[in-house]
Structures are given as C-alpha cells and as structure tokens.
Amino acid sequence: MDNLVYNYIKENQAEILVKWMDRMKEKADERLIKQVSDHMFTRTSNEFIDMIVTNVERNHDEFIAKLSDFAEKVVRLGWPLTFVSEGLREFNWLVFEGMKEDGLITPENQMDIVYDFDKWSTPMSNEIVHIYSQTWERTVSLQKIALQELSAPLIPVLEKITVMPLVGTIDTERAKQIMENLLTGVVKHRSEVVLIDITGVPVVDTMVAHHIIQAAEAVRLVGAKCMLCGIRPEIAQTIVNLGINLNEIITKNSLRKGIEAALEITNRKIVEVEE
Amino acid sequence: MEFQSCVKIINEWDIVAARQLGRNVAKELGFGSVDQARITTAISELARNIYLYAGQGKVCIEKVYEGNKAGLKIIATDEGPGIQDIRKVMEDGYTTSGGLGAGLPGVKRLMDEFDIDSVPGKGTDIKATKWLR
Numbered sequence: 001m002d003n004l005v006y007n008y009i010k011e012n013q014a015e016i017l018v019k020w021m022d023r024m025k026e027k028a029d030e031r032l033i034k035q036v037s038d039h040m041f042t043r044t045s046n047e048f049i050d051m052i053v054t055n056v057e058r059n060h061d062e063f064i065a066k067l068s069d070f071a072e073k074v075v076r077l078g079w080p081l082t083f084v085s086e087g088l089r090e091f092n093w094l095v096f097e098g099m100k101e102d103g104l105i106t107p108e109n110q111m112d113i114v115y116d117f118d119k120w121s122t123p124m125s126n127e128i129v130h131i132y133s134q135t136w137e138r139t140v141s142l143q144k145i146a147l148q149e150l151s152a153p154l155i156p157v158l159e160k161i162t163v164m165p166l167v168g169t170i171d172t173e174r175a176k177q178i179m180e181n182l183l184t185g186v187v188k189h190r191s192e193v194v195l196i197d198i199t200g201v202p203v204v205d206t207m208v209a210h211h212i213i214q215a216a217e218a219v220r221l222v223g224a225k226c227m228l229c230g231i232r233p234e235i236a237q238t239i240v241n242l243g244i245n246l247n248e249i250i251t252k253n254s255l256r257k258g259i260e261a262a263l264e265i266t267n268r269k270i271v272e273v274e275e
Numbered sequence: 276m277e278f279q280s281c282v283k284i285i286n287e288w289d290i291v292a293a294r295q296l297g298r299n300v301a302k303e304l305g306f307g308s309v310d311q312a313r314i315t316t317a318i319s320e321l322a323r324n325i326y327l328y329a330g331q332g333k334v335c336i337e338k339v340y341e342g343n344k345a346g347l348k349i350i351a352t353d354e355g356p357g358i359q360d361i362r363k364v365m366e367d368g369y370t371t372s373g374g375l376g377a378g379l380p381g382v383k384r385l386m387d388e389f390d391i392d393s394v395p396g397k398g399t400d401i402k403a404t405k406w407l408r
Contacts, residue, residue, distance in 0.1 A: 171287045203294060203312070205319040206375045213375075234312035241313060242320075242381035243367055 004109075005116065008099050009053060016094050017049045023090050027083070044074070048084075052091055055124055064127070071131040075139070081132050088125050092117060152178040154185035161262045162191040163255065167200030175211040182215055186224045193262040194219055197255045199230030209244045216249045225250070225265060229258035281335040282322075284353075290322040293334040300336045301347055304407055313385040314347060314405055320378045321351035321401055327372060329355020329399065339404060346406040349386070354398035361391055 009016070021042065051070055055063040074084060096117070099105050105113055151174045155163045162185055164178070186194055196212065198204065216226035228251045231239075239246065252258040263269050280300075282293040297318040301311045318334060325332040332353025339348045363369050365383065370376035379401075383389040386403040393399040 169291050203315050203319050205316050205323065206377045206381060207319075207323055209377075210375045234309040237309050238312050238316045238385065241384045242316065243377050243384065244375060244381075 004104055005095065005099070005113065005120075008102070008104060009095055012098060013049065013053060016091070016098065017046065019094055020049065020087070020091055021045050023094075024083075024087055027086060027090075040077070044077070044079075047073075048087060049091070052088070052124070055120075063124075067127060068131050068135075071128070071135050075132065075135045081129065084128060084132070085125055088121065088128065092121055148177070152181040154181050154189075156185075156189040156191070157259070158263070160190065160192040160266045161195070161259065162186065162189050162193070163195045163197060163259075165197040165200065165255075169203070170201060170208050170211065175208075178211065179215050179218060183218055183222060186219060186222055191224050192266050193225045193227060195227045195229050195255065195258045195262060197230040197258070198228065198235070199232070199255070201235075204235050204239060206242055206244060209239065209242070209246070213246070213249070227252060227258050227262060229253070229255045278338040279335055281333050283331070283333045284322050284325045285331045287326060290319060290326060293322045293336075294318050297334075297336050297347070297349065300338065301405075304338060304345055304347055306347070306405070306407060310405060310407075314349070317382045317385045317403055317405075318349055320382050321349060321403070324378060325351060325353045325355070329353035332398075344406050346387070346404050348402060348404045351401045351403075352398065357395040357397055357399055358391075358393040359395055361393060365391075 024045065025041075047066075047070060051063065051066045054066055096105070096113075099113075150167070152164065152166070155165070157163050164182060164185075166178070170178070182194060182196075185191070196215070198212075201208065212228065216228070219226040226249060228246070228249050231251055231253055250261065252261060260270075278300075280296060282289055282296055284290065284293065294315045298311055298315045301314045306314065318336075322334050325334070330353075332351065332355065335350040335352075337348040337350065339346045358364055364379050366376075367380050368376040379391070382401075382403055386405050388402075388404040388406075390402045391399070392401075
C-alpha cells in the first residue's frame, strides 16, 4: 500500500471516524438504530475503523483475528452484511475524498492510487464476506445439530411401555429418524406398546399421516403395538376431511389416556395406595 | 381491498414458511382454530405437491371479499410437468409417489371452492378458497 494513503489514514483517523459515523447513521435503517444503542454504535464503529487501520498497517494476522472477532459480534448484534460492506466502501470514499481535498491526489498519480486502493480493499471485503458467511454457516449447522438432537426422542416410561413425544414440523429427514429410533428403541427397551404423542405437531397432512402409518406398521412387524396420542380436535377434523384412514392404529386424545390403555394391554393398572 | 403475499417453494422448509403465512392471514381474517388447521393443512398439501412433483413454484395467499363475506384464497402455481389426467388425481387413493393419494381430493374437501388447471408439460395452477362464516 502506498505510504501516501497510509499516512493520510493514520493522521486523520479520528476525523474520518466522525464523518464515517455520520454517514452510516444516515444509511442505517430503522431496525438497526432500534437494536443498537448510540453508545454501542460508537464503540462498534470505533472497532471497525480500528480494524481497517490494522489492515493498513499490513499486519495481516492481527487483522484476521480482529475481523473474526468483529464479524462474530456484528452477527450477534444483527447488523446486516450489506451495512458492513457499505461501511467499508464509505470508508474508502471518505479517504479518497479527503485526500483529494488535501491535494494529495493529482491527475498524475490518480490512477496509481485507484489501483493501490483496489488492491488493498478488495481482499478485505472478500475477507469480510467470507468470515461473515462462515459465522452464519456455523450458527446454522449448530442449530441443525441441536434440532436433530430433539427430533425423535424415545422415552421408556414404564416397563414394556415407551413414549415418543413429537414436537414441531415433521419433514422427510425427521420422518426417517422417527422410524429408525422407534424400531431400534422398541427392540432395545423390549417394549410391547409404543405411544407416539403428536400434541406438539402443528400440522398433520397426508405426508405426516403416511409416515405415522408406516411407522406403526413397522412397529407391528417387530412385535409391538403402536398407539397414537395427543390428537387435538382440529387435527382430528382435518384428518377426517383429508380422508386418511387411521383404522389400523389405536388412537387416544391424550398421553394420559394412552398410558392407561397401554397398561391395560400389558395387564397392569395404576392403583391408589390406601393409607 | 386486495391483499396478496407469496412464498416461493424451493426446498422442504419453504412448505413450513407457506404454512406459517397462511396461518397468520387466516388468524387476521378471524378464522377459528379448526378452519385455521384446515387452511394450513391444505397449504401444506399444495406446497408439498409443488416440492415433490414440480421441483419449484410458488404459493400465494390472498384475502378475498365477495359481497359481505370475506375469505382466504390459496393460489399454488408451478411450471412443472403438469397433470395428465385431472379426473384421476381427484380420486381418493390415486398416487404416483407411493403416498396416500389423499392430497388433492383432501384439499378439495378441506376448502369451500377448488379449481384446478393443468397443462401437461406446461405446469399446474390450483386455486382454493375458504369463506369465513
């Protein structure tokens, strides 16, 4: 990087920061302003400019470290990527304008400076996009894992009786897991009755019903009974409207009724102890 | 007053987004919980059909007014392979994907009005309306 530009940024860092913050505040949309307090905005802006200056100083490793810290923070704050890349562009613009005003840029060296500038700022913006998307990707993949962990739990509540409570949307991936967990669980826990509770499933369409029917059929093949619990009244009506035949499966409206019925099937019942 | 918003269906999670949109609009219009469930299920079926058979398309939700009644209209459009025999797909139990074959006839029963328009090789256009009672 040309020493001319470097010196200019170094000397005028404070001034550039003030101007930059003014301009960015104009550009920031309402959402951003609401989310971020003035104090926070100033601090983060300071950090951003500081980071750019680190890069100017050609300290690449330190820049990357600072940038990833910054990206993480900004992602957490919910600053859009466009805002950050716009910020970088605005910074370049301010430096360029300032240098022109100071007469540091002349018609002779203008092209050289433009090239220099580009050489310096393109890798930086690429880096920003890269780290930004990496941070997002990591967040998404972590959430995916978290989601998978809760996707199809199997709980052996009583001897011979197992419950699988389902919460949330069932997609193809999850339907596969439900089937797998159900079958391995039935064998492992030596269950005779498996209860699938769908209280937390928002929509039961033909695909979900199809998967449940298949799962119940597979459970029957490994020698256990499958019971469907937690069918809310509105879900019952849509199932009837859709014309889905659930005759092969025992259904109960609540998990409690289901467990009572399961105990009955396994020749047991709950009795109150007399004092 | 016209009101329409759309969701593009490209992957499986877009089905959930379409459903969510439908549920919100149904709530705004004042549909009860049973009708909300019917509407979201119908959207789910139509959006899944797009995802399964056409690959991509879109689902639009519209508030409709006729005289003094209000309703919700689902418009599902795609440029997929189209349907060869519409009469057949409206029969219960007919399926080409190994499913239950209750999707389209089910949607017809879930909603008040149902209209299907499909040209093989061009795409499919389905409109379904539920009126607020």
